Amino acid sequence: MSAPELYTNGNPLLKYMRQDKLPHFFCPGCGCGQVVSAFLRAVEALGLDLGSMVGIGGVGCTARIPVYINMDCLHGVHGRTLAWATGIKLHKPDTKVVVFAGDGDALSIGGNHFIHAARRNLDVTFVVVNNFNFAMTGGQVAPMTPDGSVTMTTPYGSSEPPFDMCKLAVTAGATYVARTLTSNPAQMTTFLKNALNHKGFSVVEILSQCPTHFGRYALGSGSPKGLVEWIKSHTVPASAAEKMSPEETAGKYLVGEFVNVEKPVFRGSTVYTPSTCGCGGKEAK
Amino acid sequence: MGLEDRVLTGVHFMQGNYAAVEGAIAAGCDFFAGYPITPANEVSEGMARRLPAVGGVFFQGEDELCSIYAISAASLAGAKAMTATASAGYDYMQEGIEYAVAVEAPIVVVDVMRCRGENFATQSDIMQVRWAAAGDHEMIVLAPSTVQETFDFTVRAFNLAEEYRTPVVVVSEMSLALMRERLEIPAASAIPVVNRKRTAKSPADYLPFHADSEYGVPDFAELGTGYRVIHSINPHDERGDIEWEPHAFDRLYKRITGKVRENRTKISTVQRFGLDDADIALVAFGSEVRPALDAMEMAREKGIRAGVMKLDAPWPFPEEAIRDLASNVGAVVTVEMNMGKYAGEVERAVCGKCRTARATKNLGTPHTPDEILSVIEEVRA
Numbered sequence: 001m002s003a004p005e006l007y008t009n010g011n012p013l014l015k016y017m018r019q020d021k022l023p024h025f026f027c028p029g030c031g032c033g034q035v036v037s038a039f040l041r042a043v044e045a046l047g048l049d050l051g052s053m054v055g056i057g058g059v060g061c062t063a064r065i066p067v068y069i070n071m072d073c074l075h076g077v078h079g080r081t082l083a084w085a086t087g088i089k090l091h092k093p094d095t096k097v098v099v100f101a102g103d104g105d106a107l108s109i110g111g112n113h114f115i116h117a118a119r120r121n122l123d124v125t126f127v128v129v130n131n132f133n134f135a136m137t138g139g140q141v142a143p144m145t146p147d148g149s150v151t152m153t154t155p156y157g158s159s160e161p162p163f164d165m166c167k168l169a170v171t172a173g174a175t176y177v178a179r180t181l182t183s184n185p186a187q188m189t190t191f192l193k194n195a196l197n198h199k200g201f202s203v204v205e206i207l208s209q210c211p212t213h214f215g216r217y218a219l220g221s222g223s224p225k226g227l228v229e230w231i232k233s234h235t236v237p238a239s240a241a242e243k244m245s246p247e248e249t250a251g252k253y254l255v256g257e258f259v260n261v262e263k264p265v266f267r268g269s270t271v272y273t274p275s276t277c278g279c280g281g282k283e284a285k
Numbered sequence: 286m287g288l289e290d291r292v293l294t295g296v297h298f299m300q301g302n303y304a305a306v307e308g309a310i311a312a313g314c315d316f317f318a319g320y321p322i323t324p325a326n327e328v329s330e331g332m333a334r335r336l337p338a339v340g341g342v343f344f345q346g347e348d349e350l351c352s353i354y355a356i357s358a359a360s361l362a363g364a365k366a367m368t369a370t371a372s373a374g375y376d377y378m379q380e381g382i383e384y385a386v387a388v389e390a391p392i393v394v395v396d397v398m399r400c401r402g403e404n405f406a407t408q409s410d411i412m413q414v415r416w417a418a419a420g421d422h423e424m425i426v427l428a429p430s431t432v433q434e435t436f437d438f439t440v441r442a443f444n445l446a447e448e449y450r451t452p453v454v455v456v457s458e459m460s461l462a463l464m465r466e467r468l469e470i471p472a473a474s475a476i477p478v479v480n481r482k483r484t485a486k487s488p489a490d491y492l493p494f495h496a497d498s499e500y501g502v503p504d505f506a507e508l509g510t511g512y513r514v515i516h517s518i519n520p521h522d523e524r525g526d527i528e529w530e531p532h533a534f535d536r537l538y539k540r541i542t543g544k545v546r547e548n549r550t551k552i553s554t555v556q557r558f559g560l561d562d563a564d565i566a567l568v569a570f571g572s573e574v575r576p577a578l579d580a581m582e583m584a585r586e587k588g589i590r591a592g593v594m595k596l597d598a599p600w601p602f603p604e605e606a607i608r609d610l611a612s613n614v615g616a617v618v619t620v621e622m623n624m625g626k627y628a629g630e631v632e633r634a635v636c637g638k639c640r641t642a643r644a645t646k647n648l649g650t651p652h653t654p655d656e657i658l659s660v661i662e663e664v665r666a
């Protein structure tokens with residue numbers, strides 16, 4: 001079977017994709033494909049019109065996700081996704097904007113934009129595919145690489161403590177924050193749906209497998225299955241964690257929805273109403 | 286005249302930075318993002334007060350990177366967008382300018398040059414505004430020399446950005462930006478406003494990066510209106526698809542550089558003073574035009590036939606104007622407030638057709654007319 005035939009086997013989600021871009025460039029067993037699938041299921045369930053939406057990717061494997069989805073897309077610059085999103089949302093507040101960012105894109109080079117978008121409650125959905133490393137550049141240590149992991153730039157193990165980006169998002173002011181994992185597609189879809197439905201800064205961290213780099217260097221195996229199982233075994237539902245001791249949850253990722261509240265969304269740094277200023281424009285000169 | 290009036294028609298005594306604000310608003314600017322930096326702050330502050338009152342958005346980004354990317358994306362969403370910064374901030378904006386060039390997003394950047402980390406007058410970033418962004422590109426850079434021109438050139442910057450779908454820089458510097466002068470703002474009906482050409486095609490027929498001619502400008506489709514365009518900094522074909530074939534590179538880079546370069550005589554206008562009979566021509570841009578004109582008068586009083594060629598737009602380089610000049614005078618003197626940067630370009634175009642000299646300094650103040658006169662006298666001797 002030729003590649004295009006392989007991808008046109010009647011999958012109901014294909015209508016949302018740029019089919020001429022297939023086959024995609026993700027490695028076999030990569031989690032990015034599962035994220036695409038869960039996202040499109042959420043789009044289908046919500047009946048969203050992709051033609052009126054903007055998808056944003058920075059640079060990286062994850063950043064390629066919106067390129068495969070049939071909507072307007074901004075792509076190709078590392079770490080500035082939320083800066084782009086801010087420009088679009090402030091000028092056209094009714095446009096739905098969804099960002100796909102890698103852990104490096106979101107939390108390393110883009111970390112400052114992340115906390116400020118959260119603080120402002122920018123009305124954007126921020127999907128972070130946390131594959132625990134800089135994948136596209138070949139598997140270097142990233143801000144969420146687990147302590148002690150061997151990567152291409154931490155050959156003796158990482159001595160950098162990782163971020164808990166969900167805690168960071170909550171503290172900085174995000175109004176919807178959830179963590180899920182690729183091996184739970186139903187939950188992934190639900191959280192993405194909730195995030196897309198949310199008015200305000202919605203953050204979904206997806207723990208995902210990069211067998212090619214993180215699997216091989218940190219776990220010593222390029223097996224997607226082994227890595228998926230490793231991720232699974234390192235997660236605990238947030239609801240169950242409440243009843244567990246600190247020893248039992250040590251080194252585990254809590255999975256679930258951490259916050260879901262309504263707050264005014266960002267409209268600009270200063271919003272004018274005629275009564276705000278009585279100078280009649282004189283001081284503006 | 287109220288805060289809600291887009292055009293503040295009338296005579297004002299206004300600061301250079303505020304003139305940039307009023308020029309932008311008169312040109313239709315409806316989105317501004319910037320990060321505080323002296324001596325560009327009055328542009329942001331003026332925008333913060335004026336823009337929301339005329340229905341636009343003011344955004345203070347968390348840094349220059351955020352600001353430049355926010356305006357590029359707002360532009361793709363249909364806004365007429367601007368930022369303002371000063372030299373060190375421009376450093377951070379380079380990649381964002383590269384992005385705007387690549388996806389052909391019209392934006393305006395006001396760069397108020399300052400000496401390395403300090404607020405003194407300088408033109409030391411005249412090469413930075415031309416070359417800073419990575420990748421093959423041409424830049425349009427306008428250099429006002431008065432407060433009036435700061436207004437006029439900011440209007441023109443928006444119009445050129447819209448016409449050519451490319452970033453345009455208005456390069457000012459500390460002394461001009463903070464100076465107050467007479468400014469006359471014309472009636473709104475007398476201010477030419479250009480809007481980018483929007484596509485009339487349906488999404489099915491639309492090619493976002495196709496132009497009708499080799500050096501043409503593609504028609505625009507706004508984000509979120511069903512056209513489903515990929516705006517990637519990566520090399521892309523006419524459809525916007527990321528494409529790594531040499532033919533795609535060739536067409537893209539030829540067109541995005543050519544659309545500016547091939548129109549340079551239209552864009553890079555010059556003004557001639559006393560050049561009809563001049564033996565020595567001063568070439569200057571921005572605030573250095575002011576002492577150059579004074580030096581010309583002083584030289585003429587001494588019987589030296591001096592003239593001035595004022596460059597409204599140092600970039601794209603006005604190749605033909607300088608070449609012509611070199612054939613008609615005995616010497617060309619480049620006047621600039623730096624250690625000698627633009628002079629190299631001028632001398633390249635002069636190409637030995639006449640003598641050349643430089644009046645260059647970077648001491649935190651513009652040249653005095655006397656300093657320029659002494660270079661004129663040396664050249665004549």
Ligand SMILES: Cc1ncc(C[n+]2csc(CCOP(=O)(O)OP(=O)(O)O)c2C)c(N)n1
Pocket residue numbers: 059060061062063077078101102103104105106129131133134135136137142
């Ligand atoms: C300004 C800049 N710095 C560095 C790079 C190189 N670069 C490309 S992708 C990438 C990191 C990708 O890691 P992540 O964001 O986690 O995405 P992943 O590939 O893991 O999905 C880097 C550093 C770049 N393209 N631009």
Ligand code: SF4
Pocket residue numbers: 025026027029030031032061062131135136209210211212213
């Ligand atoms: S390198 Fe890793 S993240 Fe990138 S496509 Fe391959 S498996 Fe996926």
Ligand SMILES: [Mg+2]
Pocket residue numbers: 102103104129130131132133134135142
């Ligand atoms: Mg990663």
